[in-house]
Amino acid sequence: MGSITLNKVSKVFGEAKVIPSIDLEINDGEFVVFVGPSGCGKSTLLRLIAGLEDVSGGKIMIDGKDVTQAAPAARGLAMVFQSYALYPHMSVRKNIAFPLKMARMEQSAIDRKVEAAAKVLNLTDYLERRPSQLSGGQRQRVAIGRAIVREPSAFLFDEPLSNLDAALRGTMRLEISDLHNQLKTTMIYVTHDQVEAMTMADKIVVLNRGNIEQVGSPLELYRSPRNLFVAGFIGSPRMNFVDGAYAQSKNAKTAGIRPEHLGLSKDNGTWRGIVKVAEHLGADTFLHLDVDGIGPITARCDGEFGAYHGDTVYMTPDESKLHRFDEKGLAIKG
Amino acid sequence: MATQNTKTLARLMMAPSVLLLLVWMIVPLAMTLWFSFQNYNLLDPSNVSFTGLFNYQFFYTDRAFFQSIWNTLVIVGGVLLITVIGGIAIALLLDQPIFGQGIVRILIISPFFVMPPVAALIWKNMIMHPGYGVLADINKFFGFQPVDWFARYPLFSIVLIVAWQWLPFATLILLTALQSLDGEQKEAAEMDGANFFNRFIYLVLPHLARAITVVILIQTIFLLGVYAEILVTTNGGPGYASTNLAFLIYRTALLGYDVGGASAGGIIAVVLANIVAFFLMRAVGKNLDR
Amino acid sequence: MARSVTTRHKVTATIAAWIVALIIFFPILYTIITSLKTEPEAIAGFSLIPSGTFENYITVQTQRDYFKPFMNSVVISVGSTILALIIAIPSAWAMAFSPTRRTKDVLMWMLSTKMMPAVAVLVPIYLMFRDFGLLDSRIGLTVMLTLINLPIVVWMLYTYFREIPGEILEAARMDGAGLWQEIVYVLTPMAVPGIASTLLLNIILAWNEAFWTIRLSTTNAAPLTAFIASFSSPQGLFWAKLSAASTMAIAPILILGWFSQKQLVRGLTFGAVK
Structure with missing residues (x-):
């Protein structure tokens, strides 16, 4: 079991209201990602759930039990930290065994569990090493091992992949998703990287300035962002925002069109632009264009399209994929 | 870390050292201040009276006072000059690849661990003694007259001894700072065509600036209070030629038994030290913000 | 300086560094040497070779406790x-x-x-x-x-x-x-x-x-x-004994100091230089 409910949770540091008031429901077994720019309060929210910070107001319930005042260890949660927070003076074995030792488990049971976890995480050969003798990815796995042996009701991940290089990040992303599929335990994952959020989450919580902007599945957020912030944050490359005459013609303050929803042609189209930079990724090409009367626009096209710096390219927005926003930046339905 | 419990605990944990230091700072200093306005002689302890600013006036009009302030400044300034310049030179040398680096470092750092009375006695007897010192032997070898250092150049002799003690400290700190200089920066400067001299002026020296500041300020704290070296070698003489403020206060208090006068001198020393401390605090404080 | 440091450069730097190091260390070295001399030897002029007596150390202990x-x-x-x-x-x-x-x-x-x-x-x-x-x-x-x-x-x-x-x-x-x-x-x-x-x-x-x-x-x-x-006011000439006492006074801390030289920098600069 591992359902978590936040009820009007708020956090104030001195004068600064880091989190004004948040309501959130996390179901058992869900993989929930908190995503947002740095300073949006996502890590703070995670630490409030963990019990590493006191809430300033509101209630936190785990499996229907009020844990607002409970000590971190009493909440039955496990956390994987950004720096991994491994104990440098202990071997991998002792690191993973530490929470069990604290729970006064029998030594033989501890050994069994540690070995099992090590096997799952491919750490069996490294059990006697110190953290300093491990690579970044291995350290990460030790930190995860230390979390899973406790069999917590939920895992908390605080930007766990941000210290890894790009290739390893991709691998670890898969491993964590895989782990979630195996354990089916609730996981709350904090990141500033929308790619991680999109690829891993069952449910994404987009945070901005301590407020929840939108909650939904990755595709819901992609298809129908509730406001400008979510629209701009989810999706890569970023959605193009167009103000002025074009938007007005669509009865909106701002029109949004994703780079992949622009039809490209070398002959004719709604907009005409000059290619400033063409990023050839192979399968895809990202074109950064300067469009007459509109300004910079990013378009995504097939790798074989063949456009280069200085070329003229015509674009036609796919009207069915157009996003419209009002003066307040909220999406206009329908 | 930021729960209410831990904050209360933190205050309790800090209390002993804060209270001790508070008492240690306030009580003696208050007493010194009080004594400085009293006519109080240890030879006549029953006859204590208020004298206002007399002690300060007495100190101020004493020629020895100005001499001692001057001597204090000469000792601090002289030692700083020798140790900083010498320290930079030696640090640059040790930063080169050399055989036996470890042993060289150990040899150079050693004087710092020699207690002041021993340092003073070694220099007084083994090195600078006009009859049997090594320097006299060298002079005789070349056919010169040996020099009676402590009689002829008492202040210089003390500066020399103290500088010998502090040179290792400056060297070690400057070397540490030097070694933290980014190798790529040096290489970039080389690519830009900077020769050794240019690299030193535009790259190394600015990089060392903070370490040099730290060396100057920390040494100053200790150098203002040079005491044992003077006591063991010249005993402040001849006359007041090598008496610094610290030694003058000691003389007034425990040789002259003049508690009031010594206290007035002490307060003057505090004011002097505070001026230095002000700058040190700012320099060290900046480092905390990092 | 080229990346591959020439041996000549290294030898020159080594010689210079050792000369500086020996000059700085000399007063301590000479004290240790003197402590192994007899009293007449100690004032007999410059010499780096003591007769190797431990007499002074014993005397310092027995006479001055x-x-x-x-x-x-x-x-x-x-x-x-x-x-x-x-x-x-x-x-x-x-x-x-x-x-x-x-x-x-x-x-x-x-x-x-x-x-x-x-x-x-x-x-x-x-x-x-x-x-x-x-x-x-x-x-x-x-x-x-x-x-x-x-x-x-x-x-x-x-x-x-x-x-x-x-x-x-x-x-x-x-x-x-x-x-x-x-x-x-x-x-x-x-x-x-x-x-x-x-x-x-x-x-x-x-x-x-x-x-x-x-x-x-x-x-x-x-x-x-x-x-x-x-010992600051010498009555009679007793330099060998004084050297022995000095050596004994600084030896333990000198050795401790050698071990702590790395910590010394950050310790005494309050972490400002590491």
Whole structure:
């Protein structure tokens, strides 16, 4: 079991209201990602759930039990930290065994569990090493091992992949998703990287300035962002925002069109632009264009399209994929 | 870390050292201040009276006072000059690849661990003694007259001894700072065509600036209070030629038994030290913000 | 400088460095050599080859009872250091792990007490020691050196503790460690290296402290600083013996110092230079 409910949770540091008031429901077994720019309060929210910070107001319930005042260890949660927070003076074995030792488990049971976890995480050969003798990815796995042996009701991940290089990040992303599929335990994952959020989450919580902007599945957020912030944050490359005459013609303050929803042609189209930079990724090409009367626009096209710096390219927005926003930046339905 | 419990605990944990230091700072200093306005002689302890600013006036009009302030400044300034310049030179040398680096470092750092009375006695007897010192032997070898250092150049002799003690400290700190200089920066400067001299002026020296500041300020704290070296070698003489403020206060208090006068001198020393401390605090404080 | 340093460059630098090092070390070396000479040899002019007698060391012990000031030095420096550590560890701990807005000011203030010139408070301290019967007592000197070095000890510990990442402590708490378990299993093992180097460096500072130890002791509690200072007016020529006493006074701390040279820099610069 591992359902978590936040009820009007708020956090104030001195004068600064880091989190004004948040309501959130996390179901058992869900993989929930908190995503947002740095300073949006996502890590703070995670630490409030963990019990590493006191809430300033509101209630936190785990499996229907009020844990607002409970000590971190009493909440039955496990956390994987950004720096991994491994104990440098202990071997991998002792690191993973530490929470069990604290729970006064029998030594033989501890050994069994540690070995099992090590096997799952491919750490069996490294059990006697110190953290300093491990690579970044291995350290990460030790930190995860230390979390899973406790069999917590939920895992908390605080930007766990941000210290890894790009290739390893991709691998670890898969491993964590895989782990979630195996354990089916609730996981709350904090990141500033929308790619991680999109690829891993069952449910994404987009945070901005301590407020929840939108909650939904990755595709819901992609298809129908509730406001400008979510629209701009989810999706890569970023959605193009167009103000002025074009938007007005669509009865909106701002029109949004994703780079992949622009039809490209070398002959004719709604907009005409000059290619400033063409990023050839192979399968895809990202074109950064300067469009007459509109300004910079990013378009995504097939790798074989063949456009280069200085070329003229015509674009036609796919009207069915157009996003419209009002003066307040909220999406206009329908 | 930021729960209410831990904050209360933190205050309790800090209390002993804060209270001790508070008492240690306030009580003696208050007493010194009080004594400085009293006519109080240890030879006549029953006859204590208020004298206002007399002690300060007495100190101020004493020629020895100005001499001692001057001597204090000469000792601090002289030692700083020798140790900083010498320290930079030696640090640059040790930063080169050399055989036996470890042993060289150990040899150079050693004087710092020699207690002041021993340092003073070694220099007084083994090195600078006009009859049997090594320097006299060298002079005789070349056919010169040996020099009676402590009689002829008492202040210089003390500066020399103290500088010998502090040179290792400056060297070690400057070397540490030097070694933290980014190798790529040096290489970039080389690519830009900077020769050794240019690299030193535009790259190394600015990089060392903070370490040099730290060396100057920390040494100053200790150098203002040079005491044992003077006591063991010249005993402040001849006359007041090598008496610094610290030694003058000691003389007034425990040789002259003049508690009031010594206290007035002490307060003057505090004011002097505070001026230095002000700058040190700012320099060290900046480092905390990092 | 080319990347591949030429051997010639290295040899030149080596020779220069060794010459400088030997000049700086020479006074100590010569003292050790002199301590192995006979008294007539010691004043017979420059010579680096002693006759190799240990007579002086024996004489220093039998005539001047070297062991007594030595033990005083040990008791006072080690005692004051341990006392300072006991007081300083909790506060450095609190400041490193639960910093408040005032933490920095408190640290600064502590350091500022170190800048109070010793002579300024010589008179009141001397009078207080006299009135409390602490003059020439090991306890008095131990307390004195504890107070003097307390700010430095707090600072050093603080700079070491601050480097222990806070996330590790949080991890321990998530793992179910109580305060006591946190201290025993996680904090102490991680803090030991810092505490050890603070201990080492502070013993050196206390051992060499030469103002209060000389002024507040006469015979009974006199540590080596005072013992050696009492040789300042030589009656007759006794340089070989003085050298032997000096060698014995500095040898233990010299060796400790060699081991702590790395910590020395960050310790004495309050972490400003690493």
